Amino acid sequence: MVFALAGNQNSGKTTLFNALTGSNQHVGNFPGVTVERKSGEVKDKKDVTIVDLPGIYSIRPYTQEEIVSTDFILNEHPDGIINIVDATNIERNLYLTLQLLELMVPTVVALNMMDEVRENGGSIDVEKLSELLGVPVVPIAAAKGEGVDELLEVAVSTAAKKQLPAVYDFCNDGGAVHRCIHAIYHLILDHAEKLGLPCRFCVTRLIEGDGDMDERLGINQNEKELIEHCIVEMEDSTGLDRNAAMADMRYNYIEGAVAESVVKSQESKEHRRSVAIDRILTGKYTALPVFFIVMFLVFWLTFNAVGQRMSDALAAGIDLFTAAVDRGLVAYGINPVVRSLLIDGIFAGVGSVLSFLPIVVTLFFFLSILEDTGYMARIAFVMDSLLRKIGLSGRSFVPMLMGFGCSVPAIMATRTLSSDRDRKMTILLTPYMSCSAKIPIYAVFAAAFFPKHAALVMIALYVTGIVVGILAALLFKNTLFRGKPVPFVMELPNYRLPSAKTVALLLWEKARDFIERAFTIIFLGSMVIWFLQTFDSRINVVSDSADSMLALIGRYIAPIFGPLGFNDWRVATSLISGFTAKESVISTLAVLLGTSIDSLGSVLSQLFTPLTAVSFLVFTLLYTPCVAAVAAVRRELNSGLKTLTVVISQCIIAWIVAFAVYTVGGLIL
Amino acid sequence: MTLDKLTIGNRGRITNVGGEGALRLRFLDMGLIPHTEVKMQKTAPSGDPIQILIRGYELTLRLEEASKIEIEEIE
Ligand SMILES: Nc1nc2c(ncn2[C@@H]2O[C@H](COP(=O)(O)OP(=O)(O)OP(=O)(O)O)[C@@H](O)[C@H]2O)c(=O)[nH]1
Ligand SMILES: [Mg+2]
Numbered sequence: 136m137v138f139a140l141a142g143n144q145n146s147g148k149t150t151l152f153n154a155l156t157g158s159n160q161h162v163g164n165f166p167g168v169t170v171e172r173k174s175g176e177v178k179d180k181k182d183v184t185i186v187d188l189p190g191i192y193s194i195r196p197y198t199q200e201e202i203v204s205t206d207f208i209l210n211e212h213p214d215g216i217i218n219i220v221d222a223t224n225i226e227r228n229l230y231l232t233l234q235l236l237e238l239m240v241p242t243v244v245a246l247n248m249m250d251e252v253r254e255n256g257g258s259i260d261v262e263k264l265s266e267l268l269g270v271p272v273v274p275i276a277a278a279k280g281e282g283v284d285e286l287l288e289v290a291v292s293t294a295a296k297k298q299l300p301a302v303y304d305f306c307n308d309g310g311a312v313h314r315c316i317h318a319i320y321h322l323i324l325d326h327a328e329k330l331g332l333p334c335r336f337c338v339t340r341l342i343e344g345d346g347d348m349d350e351r352l353g354i355n356q357n358e359k360e361l362i363e364h365c366i367v368e369m370e371d372s373t374g375l376d377r378n379a380a381m382a383d384m385r386y387n388y389i390e391g392a393v394a395e396s397v398v399k400s401q402e403s404k405e406h407r408r409s410v411a412i413d414r415i416l417t418g419k420y421t422a423l424p425v426f427f428i429v430m431f432l433v434f435w436l437t438f439n440a441v442g443q444r445m446s447d448a449l450a451a452g453i454d455l456f457t458a459a460v461d462r463g464l465v466a467y468g469i470n471p472v473v474r475s476l477l478i479d480g481i482f483a484g485v486g487s488v489l490s491f492l493p494i495v496v497t498l499f500f501f502l503s504i505l506e507d508t509g510y511m512a513r514i515a516f517v518m519d520s521l522l523r524k525i526g527l528s529g530r531s532f533v534p535m536l537m538g539f540g541c542s543v544p545a546i547m548a549t550r551t552l553s554s555d556r557d558r559k560m561t562i563l564l565t566p567y568m569s570c571s572a573k574i575p576i577y578a579v580f581a582a583a584f585f586p587k588h589a590a591l592v593m594i595a596l597y598v599t600g601i602v603v604g605i606l607a608a609l610l611f612k613n614t615l616f617r618g619k620p621v622p623f624v625m626e627l628p629n630y631r632l633p634s635a636k637t638v639a640l641l642l643w644e645k646a647r648d649f650i651e652r653a654f655t656i657i658f659l660g661s662m663v664i665w666f667l668q669t670f671d672s673r674i675n676v677v678s679d680s681a682d683s684m685l686a687l688i689g690r691y692i693a694p695i696f697g698p699l700g701f702n703d704w705r706v707a708t709s710l711i712s713g714f715t716a717k718e719s720v721i722s723t724l725a726v727l728l729g730t731s732i733d734s735l736g737s738v739l740s741q742l743f744t745p746l747t748a749v750s751f752l753v754f755t756l757l758y759t760p761c762v763a764a765v766a767a768v769r770r771e772l773n774s775g776l777k778t779l780t781v782v783i784s785q786c787i788i789a790w791i792v793a794f795a796v797y798t799v800g801g802l803i804l
Numbered sequence: 805m806t807l808d809k810l811t812i813g814n815r816g817r818i819t820n821v822g823g824e825g826a827l828r829l830r831f832l833d834m835g836l837i838p839h840t841e842v843k844m845q846k847t848a849p850s851g852d853p854i855q856i857l858i859r860g861y862e863l864t865l866r867l868e869e870a871s872k873i874e875i876e877e878i879e
Contacts, residue, residue: 192830192834195833226860227834227859230833379837382833382837383838386835399860413846417846417855419847420849423849516855517848517849519853519866520848520849520850520853622827622865622868623853624869625863626863627855627861628862629862
């Protein structure tokens with residue numbers, strides 16, 4: 136049995152999905168978090184599948200991710216629909232409900248966020264509402280797990296009985312809209328029945344005039360004219376055009392239903408609180424300073440106070456462990472080549488990356504707090520006018536902010552943008568927001584060359600990325616992507632306290648991801664690098680790695696970096712390995728220099744001066760995204776050629792900027 | 805008058821929803837239809853976009869979009 140989870144954005148679909156299936160999909164207090172459909176089996180009812188969908192406001196889709204939802208609901212025939220309604224915002228949420236009911240699919244309405252409604256002294260007469268909507272209504276609080284079991288029971292029995300919505304006539308005032316709908320209804324009933332389509336849905340589509348409904352129904356010219364006549368008559372007597380008349384009808388019905396079944400709380404506590412918080416966070420004089428302070432704090436805490444401290448401790452631990460294993464291996468008298476593989480290859484490579492886990496997790500912690508509280512949506516609001524100057528809209532800010540975590544989900548998040556132009560431009564800009572996998576590189580170099588100002592160097596790198604991104608955007612705006620940014624119409628959710636469970640689950644997921652990468656890509660990569668630098672082309676162990684296979688290859692590429700100040704085959708190889716995953720830049724250097732993470736810094740000063748280190752950092756900041764991100768770009772742009780252009784142009788930009796930094800730096804120093 | 809001219813803190817009732825294509829449909833779906841009451845909550849620091857209260861929730865839109873919605877002010 137398959138159920139679709141349908142509902143407005145930010146109504147709690149994913150929260151419910153996680154509660155039902157025990158999965159750990161991303162939840163956030165922001166409209167448009169989910170961009171893909173995800174299915175999962177119910178925890179202890181394996182024969183029931185739930186499909187989580189992106190949020191929609193109407194059955195008529197506008198953006199890519201909304202098409203996913205309507206497509207699933209209309210074309211894949213789920214056995215039932217669980218329609219999640221945010222009870223604190225019931226009027227607008229029921230608008231979609233009325234459209235879903237026309238589809239004649241067994242439906243259950245889940246009234247979510249009932250905890251907030253109750254707390255504010257509101258109440259909802261569930262039976263009355265259920266009678267008015269003609270489908271079962273179950274009050275729940277998905278975040279607390281309340282009512283979830285009951286909802287599932289009701290949904291399963293409704294679908295098993297194939298119990299269809301009992302009410303689908305929302306125009307019961309006998310007026311012009313009513314006459315129009317019913318006239319068309321009778322006209323096309325035969326066509327619709329023959330095709331097995333829900334007739335009321337067909338009528339709506341014909342009136343609202345989108346899609347190819349008339350062709351699908353096989354309506355002849357004569358009937359077409361009759362239909363148009365009915366519609367025009369309705370428009371004349373209501374004084375509204377067809378779309379407004381239909382929306383008006385639905386909202387009228389909803390207002391009636393709400394008046395009969397809902398006791399509204401005065402003004403909810405959450406809303407009052409939001410208005411008060413907004414006075415500062417989006418206030419005329421305070422909004423921008425607050426934003427910059429928040430961002431600065433996030434990075435400062437991550438790279439200095441909290442994340443860095445923990446990483447240092449972990450690095451020391453890993454070093455002790457490595458040394459102990461090394462002593463054990465020596466005492467055991469193991470073959471020196473095997474010992475080298477283990478210690479100089481795997482331990483050095485994986486260990487160098489692993490120690491940065493705390494920094495990465497700390498950054499994700501702050502990003503998730505920004506999102507879960509509802510501040511992210513405000514940032515989009517405050518930043519809209521600035522982003523418009525570079526040809527984008529406030530909504531583009533969200534994918535970019537997510538890009539500080541990882542480019543892959545960030546690039547996918549662009550699906551919520553409603554114009555192709557904005558989407559493409561945002562996809563191209565996201566890689567300039569330095570992702571968390573580059574943190575190990577920055578951290579090692581900053582600690583080695585600028586120990587007193589490490590956090591400052593990190594922040595400067597992020598800012599450089601942003602500045603280059605802005606310049607690129609300005610260039611795009613005046614060349615490739617002329618035109619206007621899309622309209623910006625977005626719901627601002629109330630501020631909420633992030634739930635500890637959601638945050639903890641997210642961090643666990645990110646940590647697992649990071650560790651998994653360390654033990655797969657980085658692990659393999661380290662072995663390959665170790666192999667290539669230990670043997671020569673005739674598979675003899677070399678005494679000096681400068682004679683190895685890798686050196687042979689690396690020397691071909693290294694001269695490219697000569698003008699940037701680091702013409703060295705080891706540096707060149709590390710940059711190339713960074714294409715698989717950015718952390719491998721550091722693991723490769725660790726393997727090639729044959730040191731553990733603790734002494735990597737001091738060994739690096741043989742290869743770099745502070746100036747070439749900066750040039751190298753700028754290059755790593757800007758050059759091609761990793762393979763996973765490139766694949767995501769390829770998926771979203773749907774063009775191999777364009778993706779290749781992105782990769783190459785980023786490398787070129789990186790080279791130019793690094794060259795400029797090196798040259799200008801050389802003149803000054 | 806149009807929605808973008810409403811002063812902060814004041815209320816109005818929508819009389820006509822303009823705009824075209826997807827934008828207009830989006831307005832209608834979000835509950836911006838004639839007879840609905842709106843309240844101007846605030847503007848972003850630069851004066852644009854604006855934030856309005858409608859049907860009990862907060863919606864943000866730009867001045868340019870708001871200028872397509874006609875309202876009559878109510879006391
Ligand atoms: N108070 C309260 N908050 C809830 C409840 N259910 C969900 N939330 C919160 O509502 C917000 C949105 O939840 P999501 O599950 O991401 O919503 P969604 O419908 O999947 O949203 P999109 O994917 O953006 O369409 C999150 O901040 C949740 O913590 C509930 O029962 N009570
Ligand atoms: Mg979701």
